[in-house]
Amino acid sequence: MRRALVLLIALAAGASLAAQTARPPSRRPAPPPQPPSQSAAPAGTIAIVNARVLPVAGPAIERGAVIIRGATLAAVGADVAAPAGARIIDAAGRIVTPGWIESATQIGIVEIESGAEGTDDQATTDKDLSAAFDVVDGFNADSTVIPVTRVEGITRAVVMPAGSGHAILGQGALFDLSGAPLPASVVKAPVAMFANLGEAGAASEGGSRASAMLRLREALQDAIDFDRHGTAWASAQRRPYARGRLDLEALRPVVRGELPLAISANRASDLLAALRVAEEFNLKLILMGAVEGWRVADQLAARKVPVVINPLIDIPSFDALGATLENAARLARAGVPLVLSSFDTHNARNLRQLAGNAIANGLDREAALRAVTLEPARAWGVAERVGTLEAGKDADVVIWSGDPFELTTRAEHVFIRGREMPKGTRQTELLEKYRTIR
Secondary structure (H helix, E strand, C coil): CHHHHHHHHHHHHHHHHHHHHHCCCCCCCCCCCCCCCCCECCCCEEEEEEEEECCCCCCCEEEEEEEEECCEEEEEECCCCCCECCEEEECCCCEEEECEEEEEECCCCECCCCCCCCCECCECCCCCCCCCCEHHHHCCCCCCHHHHHHCCCEEEEEECCCECCCCEEEEEEEEECCCCCCCCCEEEEEEEEEEECHHHHHHHCCCCHHHHHHHHHHHHHHHHHHHHHHHHHHCCCCCCCCCCHHHHHHHHHHHCCCCCEEEEECCHHHHHHHHHHHHHHCCCEEEEECCCHHHHHHHHHHCCCCEEECCCCCCCECCECCCCCCHHHHHHHHCCCEEECCCCCCCHHHHHHHHHHHHHCCCCHHHHHHCCCHHHHHHCCCCCCCCCCCCCCECCEEEECCCCCCCCCCEEEEEECCEECCCCCHHHHHHHHCCCCC
């Protein structure tokens, strides 16, 4: 009797299980996802708190906060609360600044300077190219120079051509140093047309400063005529031009006043010659080098011409007999828009040392910080995106271990467009590889 009862129970259970297996799945729709809380932090939100914030756009903020949301700055101030769920970085009183900008380098287009074939794309020997030469097409985002530069707090760099055999060198571009492949790392291209006057211009145009000026004027005059009569020129109804179509098309935005012409010159007379050319053709001018800039500071300030200098140049040459370590301080005091640069590639990381030495030789500390953040952003036409810590701008942020102008200070955290950069470099990799030699 008991066996029969157990058998009946087993059969009933099996039938029930078979019925459940055969039953079609429920077609009820899944409940809709709940909207996130208004106070919840989106993915990628970072709150840097308890910091001494130097926003550059205003006075220092003690015990301030910087909120990064995605690729942009969401808030900066003293009374800013960290959103719920944000990653919190307690700066513990450390200094926070915008990312620094290097304004004259060949990072990404030179790996081994004057070295191995295929590693140096800063210049062309094609005699038919000058203004059309574009550094973007040779930029290598995997360059080992990029990490060692950004770990020093430099987040963006103007990459400029070095030579073309003509007074006009070609087009430079502004890149971020995230290491992202093109076009993601391009901030602005072209950022300026670059040219040489002075000793370097003379060397490329017949050996005389006068011939360099003549060739520069000729190219600009041809570009203006080409801009007005390009169709007629294409149908052979216009005189021949000294430069080819590619160069003339590249010069169009320059003669229209849309793209700056960045002229390298050092001697005071050459700087004044550059000012005359800019006035003659109504150009947007940036001066590079300007070792004797202090001698014509009043003229530069009156025209509000940005000047990019290396403040450590103090050894006289025939191109710059008036070299002085006080060049930066004197230009700033005169009201010249001042930009500091290393004019280097593998040692662009030394920009902090250059700025610190400029301070030691009379440059105001706030002016020094502006000269590596806001002033270059203005000069290169990207101040709406970078150069200061303000809500809505790109989140290029650096947390320093101490005074950023001191050699012993480290950039403890570097953010580019809201993404924290790794601290590893080729140097640290080699250190770890050979730390123990067997």
